[in-house]
Amino acid sequence: MRRDAQGAVLLLLGILLLRLTLGGSYVYYVKASMKPFLLLTAAVLLALAVWSLWQSWRRTEEHDDGHGHDGVPRVAWLMVLPVMVVFLVSPRPLGAFTAARQLATAPVVAEPAELLPLPAGDPVDVPIADYITRAVWGQGQTLEGREVRLTGFVTPDPEGGWWVTRLGLACCAADALSFRARVLDAEDLPANSWVEVTGRWVPGDSGDPAIPLIEADDVERVPEPRNPYE
Amino acid sequence: MPGAVLPGCECASVPVSGSLMSRGVAPAAALAFLLSAPAINPIVVISTFVAFPGEPMMAVARFGASLVTAVIVGWIWLKWGRGEWLRVPSRRHIEGQARWQTFAAAATHDLLHAGGFLVVGGIAAAILNVAVPQQWLQTLAEHPALAILGLALLAVLLSICSEADAFVAASLTQFSLTARLAFLVVGPMVDLKLISLQAGTFGKSFMYRFAPTTFVVAVLMATLFGWWLL
Numbered sequence: 214m215r216r217d218a219q220g221a222v223l224l225l226l227g228i229l230l231l232r233l234t235l236g237g238s239y240v241y242y243v244k245a246s247m248k249p250f251l252l253l254t255a256a257v258l259l260a261l262a263v264w265s266l267w268q269s270w271r272r273t274e275e276h277d278d279g280h281g282h283d284g285v286p287r288v289a290w291l292m293v294l295p296v297m298v299v300f301l302v303s304p305r306p307l308g309a310f311t312a313a314r315q316l317a318t319a320p321v322v323a324e325p326a327e328l329l330p331l332p333a334g335d336p337v338d339v340p341i342a343d344y345i346t347r348a349v350w351g352q353g354q355t356l357e358g359r360e361v362r363l364t365g366f367v368t369p370d371p372e373g374g375w376w377v378t379r380l381g382l383a384c385c386a387a388d389a390l391s392f393r394a395r396v397l398d399a400e401d402l403p404a405n406s407w408v409e410v411t412g413r414w415v416p417g418d419s420g421d422p423a424i425p426l427i428e429a430d431d432v433e434r435v436p437e438p439r440n441p442y443e
Numbered sequence: 444m445p446g447a448v449l450p451g452c453e454c455a456s457v458p459v460s461g462s463l464m465s466r467g468v469a470p471a472a473a474l475a476f477l478l479s480a481p482a483i484n485p486i487v488v489i490s491t492f493v494a495f496p497g498e499p500m501m502a503v504a505r506f507g508a509s510l511v512t513a514v515i516v517g518w519i520w521l522k523w524g525r526g527e528w529l530r531v532p533s534r535r536h537i538e539g540q541a542r543w544q545t546f547a548a549a550a551t552h553d554l555l556h557a558g559g560f561l562v563v564g565g566i567a568a569a570i571l572n573v574a575v576p577q578q579w580l581q582t583l584a585e586h587p588a589l590a591i592l593g594l595a596l597l598a599v600l601l602s603i604c605s606e607a608d609a610f611v612a613a614s615l616t617q618f619s620l621t622a623r624l625a626f627l628v629v630g631p632m633v634d635l636k637l638i639s640l641q642a643g644t645f646g647k648s649f650m651y652r653f654a655p656t657t658f659v660v661a662v663l664m665a666t667l668f669g670w671w672l673l
Contacts, residue, residue, distance in 0.1 A: 214555065219551055219555055223554070223555070257550075261547060261550060264551075265547075285551075285552055286556065286559070286643070288643060289556060289558065291558075291563060292555060292559055294562055294566075295562065315577075315614070324496045324497060383490070383607040383610045384604055384607035385604070385607070387568075387601070387604070388604070388607040388611050390611065
C-alpha cells in the first residue's frame, strides 16, 4: 500500500470516528464512557493521516523510487470496509434479535452487598438490571407495594407473551447481555417496539433460573432513547 | 512476567510481542507474553472477580490456568519450535530521522497492518456469532466433557475482549464452572481475530502450529484448575 493511500485510509478512519463520537451514535457500538478515548484516537488518526500525506507529497517532490510502500500489505485496504459500512448502512443498535438468542440463558446480575430502598415516587423509574437484582436476589422485598416503570424494547417469547428488554454493555456491543422481565397482562406488540411498562412486581415460581415478572397496569409506546443500552 | 502488570487487551499484545521479538527478545519469552498479557493483567482479574460474585476462586483459577498455559506453550516452543516457522517482523531503521518521525512511521504501519487483519477476524466472528444456533449450546451443556470443549470453541468463535468476557461467561449459567473457566482461559489466547492477527504478523506456518497447540494446552489447564479449585 502506497504512502498516500495509507494517509487516505487513516483520514477516512479519523473522520468516521470523529463523526460517530460528536454525532452521538457511537453509543450504539461502545459504552458511552469511551467518549474521551474515542476523541483522543480520532485526533491521533488525523495527525498520522496528515503526516503520511505530507510524507508522500515530500517524496514526490524529491523524485525518489516512486513507490515507497513501507511494507504495509494490501490487507490494510480492508480498513475501508468498516468506514463504508457505517456511512452506507449505519447499523442500528442491537435489539430483540440479540436478546432472543439469549432467552435460553438466565439474566445474570451480580449479587449486591445490600439493596437500598427504591427512591420515592409512584411510579418510580427502575433500570431493568436493577429490577432483576431486586426481584431475584432480594426476593422482591424492596419492590413490594410499589408502582414501577421499566423502559425497554419488546422481545417476543416463542412460547407466547413478551419480555421488556434492555441490553447492557460491559465494553462494546460484542459483549451485550440482555436484561429482561416478563410482562404479564399485556397485549402483544411487534418485536423491537420501545415501551414504558408501568406495573407491579409479582412473585413467580422460584425455579432456576428465577424469572422476574411484572404485572402490567399500563404499556405505553415511546421513542427509542438516545442511549439504547443500560 | 511483564504480562502480569501491563493492562492490555489481546489485540494489542500481538504487535507488541512482534516488536519485542524484532528487538531481540527470545521468541519463547515473547510468545509467553503474547498469551499471558491479555489474561492475567489486573483489569481482567478484577472484572472476573466482579462478574462471579459468589465464586472468588474463579478469578484465581483463571489467573493460574492462564499463566501456566502461557509458560507451558513457551516451553513447548523452546523445545520443539523451529525458527523458520516464525516470521519475525523486521524492524526498519530509518537513518537521519527524528525520533517522532520513526514513531509516526511505526504507528501507521502497525495500525494499518493489524487493523486489516482485525477486520478479517471481526467479519468471521460476526458471521459465526449470528449463524450458529443457540440450541447447540443447550445440547452441549448437558455433557460435562463436551461442555468444556464446547465453551472453549465458543470462546474461539465469539472473539470477545478479555476485559469483558467474564460477564458473558457469567451469563452462561447452564454450563459448569469448569467449562466457563475454559471459555475464559481460551478466549484471550486463541480466537478468530487473534488467529487472523497472528497469521498476518508472524506468518501462516507459525499460526497453523501455534493456535492449535495453545488451544489444547489451554483446555487441559482449564480442566485441571477447574477440577482442583472450583
